[in-house]
Each structure stands twice: as structure tokens, then as C-alpha cells.
Amino acid sequence: MNIDAAINIHDLRELARRRLPRVIYEYLEGAAEDEVTLRRNRSSLDEVEFIPRIVAGHKKADLGVTLFGESLAFPAVVGPTGMNGIFHRHADLVLARAAEQAGAAFALATASNESIETVGAATRGVKWFQLYPWGDRKVWRRLLDRAAAAGFTCLVLTVDTPVPGNRERDRRNRFAHDVTISPRTVLDGLLHPGWLWNVWLKGVPRFENLLEFVHPAADIHEIAAFTRKHRHPDLSWDDVAAIRAMWKGPFLIKGVLSVQDARQALNMGADGIVISNHGGRQLDGAVSTIQSIEPIADAVGKRLTILADGGFRRGADIVKALSLGANAVVLGRAPLYGVAAAGAAGAARALQILEEETARTMILLGCGSVKTLSPDYVSAPYQQRR
Ligand SMILES: Cc1cc2nc3c(=O)[nH]c(=O)nc-3n(C[C@H](O)[C@H](O)[C@H](O)COP(=O)(O)O)c2cc1C
Numbered sequence: 001m002n003i004d005a006a007i008n009i010h011d012l013r014e015l016a017r018r019r020l021p022r023v024i025y026e027y028l029e030g031a032a033e034d035e036v037t038l039r040r041n042r043s044s045l046d047e048v049e050f051i052p053r054i055v056a057g058h059k060k061a062d063l064g065v066t067l068f069g070e071s072l073a074f075p076a077v078v079g080p081t082g083m084n085g086i087f088h089r090h091a092d093l094v095l096a097r098a099a100e101q102a103g104a105a106f107a108l109a110t111a112s113n114e115s116i117e118t119v120g121a122a123t124r125g126v127k128w129f130q131l132y133p134w135g136d137r138k139v140w141r142r143l144l145d146r147a148a149a150a151g152f153t154c155l156v157l158t159v160d161t162p163v164p165g166n167r168e169r170d171r172r173n174r175f176a177h178d179v180t181i182s183p184r185t186v187l188d189g190l191l192h193p194g195w196l197w198n199v200w201l202k203g204v205p206r207f208e209n210l211l212e213f214v215h216p217a218a219d220i221h222e223i224a225a226f227t228r229k230h231r232h233p234d235l236s237w238d239d240v241a242a243i244r245a246m247w248k249g250p251f252l253i254k255g256v257l258s259v260q261d262a263r264q265a266l267n268m269g270a271d272g273i274v275i276s277n278h279g280g281r282q283l284d285g286a287v288s289t290i291q292s293i294e295p296i297a298d299a300v301g302k303r304l305t306i307l308a309d310g311g312f313r314r315g316a317d318i319v320k321a322l323s324l325g326a327n328a329v330v331l332g333r334a335p336l337y338g339v340a341a342a343g344a345a346g347a348a349r350a351l352q353i354l355e356e357e358t359a360r361t362m363i364l365l366g367c368g369s370v371k372t373l374s375p376d377y378v379s380a381p382y383q384q385r386r
Pocket of ligand 1: 027028079081082110254277278279281310311330331332334
């Protein structure tokens, strides 16, 4: 299928499935244990019904928002995802450029395969940096200094990964942070020559941001050993406060699912939160994110910028999240399907599809601007009725 013939994100996902070795596709697609939360992110979105206003007279919809003083033409952040280089060569750069083109923000992961400096220099779009609090305070400070110097404006601290989630597809495939190349993996690669040529034969992607903490030529196994050794299951609110103090710009905490933690984030001096269950990849059985938006927005929405992610595959999903109280959304797998399917053209196509769907949904809903979306436009079984 030609990339322009992909009419929705499901088509891009199918193209990605065909292009990637199974082990890699399962890493992209999979989630923790029985994948209940992965499915529930979707089923809870499907339960949200629109209540359109008729004869609302909007020729087109304004999708623009301002987040922390920066304007976005499309209310989305291409989310922080580690190991993007395994899907396509230079995928971090490709995604950052696609986001800029679409008027979305881009969040670079600590575990990216392009360095902070390379991505910083490659795009003038809105760039955020995501921190995993691995290592000690010296490591955090160093990464944050590099991000600030490279033009990243917001810091996203991810706190829902005290230990790795139990992703059984990856365990079965022996593809965790530590990649084991079995004969089956080799055969899998040979059956996907496009991927093999584009990714593997040009040198296995490295965790560029972390090399300096191990050694300059550290391979994927050595970095995996570093992250295993230097995780912080005991991360405390004092540590969060220390990170807040190290960063001068806007600060977001990613992985919030409760009103209590949203209030705590506010008390810690956060400017925003990402309501997230990590796409179902961490705590299986965690509440779906779409359900969590409205109660959290009611409690802290006037004082915190609220982002949400989890299962967004349609523009309509984005409109549902914004109606329930999110200021913008974070996209995980959707743009990754695009980049895995066809590199730059695929990443651009993913964002174009979502942008067109969002605009069309807004007109059909009878709402002219995402800034005026409200819970009045939707109904869901779990919604609090006022
Ligand atoms: C392949 C993959 C890698 C990810 N890596 C990270 C990461 O390094 N840091 C992080 O904060 N979240 C990471 N996430 C979670 C995403 O940022 C996001 O929360 C999640 O994917 C949203 O759900 P969705 O994929 O259904 O849109 C990753 C997700 C995927 C699919």
C-alpha cells in the first residue's frame, strides 16, 4: 500500500506491522501482562458519545492552542518514546520534523537514539525533554543542562516507571532493554529486508544521551545494565522537588492518574501534568486515562495545564479528551506507526490524518475552536453529572 493510500491510523499500523520484524512490532504494540489497560484505554474512549450542536455555523475549526506561552496549530505533542531508532533510521529526527511541520510539539525521550543536541539543532519547532530519573542527581542535572542549552523549553518528568512493566510479549521475544539475538530474530530480520537495510545493517541504534555516563562507545547491553542498576524505585517527592529546582522552564509530571497526585504535583510547583498510564505498558489494570481527565480537570484544571495520552488513534479521540478537560494530548503509538511504516512520509501522514480528522470532527460537532470545547459536548457512562 502506498503511504498516501493509508486513510487512517489503522492502515499505518498495518503497514508498520508488515515492515517490522515481529519482535520489533510487538515491542511497539505490546503492553503489560494481560494488556487490560491497553484495551481499556480504547474501550473507554469508544464509550464517550458526542452531543453535537446543530446549525452552529462554523466554516472551519480553529485547532490552535497556547501551551506555556508557545503556540501550537495542532493541540498535540508527539510523545516521548524511547528506542525510536529501532523502527526507522533517525526516527527521533523524523518525528521532531514532522511535529514541527504539523504545528505540534515534540517530546524527546531520555532513551532516544538521537542526542539532545542533534534534535535541538535539527528543528525550530516546540521541543520538550522527557526525563527518566535514572542515575543520581548529577546525571539529572547534566541531562537537564544539556536540554536547556539545546533549546528544549519544557521538562516532562516520567514517574510511572519505578520498575519496568511486565511486558510479556517482549520477555517471550527476549526483547527487553537487553536485546538477545536468537536465530529466530535473525530469520525475522531477513524476512524484512527493508527494515534490515534501513535500521540494523547501518549500525544498531544507541542511547545517545546516556553514553557519557557509561562510556562513549557503550552498546545497547551496557546502557541496559546502567539503567537497570540506576533505576529509582524509591524516588521520593523530595527528588521531584530537586528536579523541579534544577529546571527553570515549565515542568510537567507524566504518569498522574489520581486527583490526589494531581494536587501534589501542583504543590510541588509543577506547571502541568500528563494523565497517562504509559499506554498500558506499566501497571496493568490501571484506570483508563480518558476516565481520569474530568475529575482531575475539575480539581486542578484552572491551575495546571492538563495533557493526556493513551489510545488516541482518531481525531475524534483527541476531541473527546479536550472536551473532558485536557488542554492538549500526547500521541504515543499513532505517529510511531507512521514512522515505522514509511519514515518521514509516514510520520507526516500520521499527523496529517489526525489533523484532518480532528478538524472534521469539530465541524460535525458544531464547535468552532478547541478552546471552547467542554463536557457539554460529550456523554460517558463514567462521567460525573453536574
Ligand atoms: C514504544 C514505546 C516507547 C515508549 N517510551 C517511553 C519513554 O521512553 N518515556 C515515556 O515517558 N513514555 C514512553 N512511552 C509511553 C508514551 O509516552 C505514551 O505515554 C503512551 O504511548 C501513550 O499511549 P498510546 O501509545 O496508546 O498513544 C512509550 C510508549 C511506546 C509505545
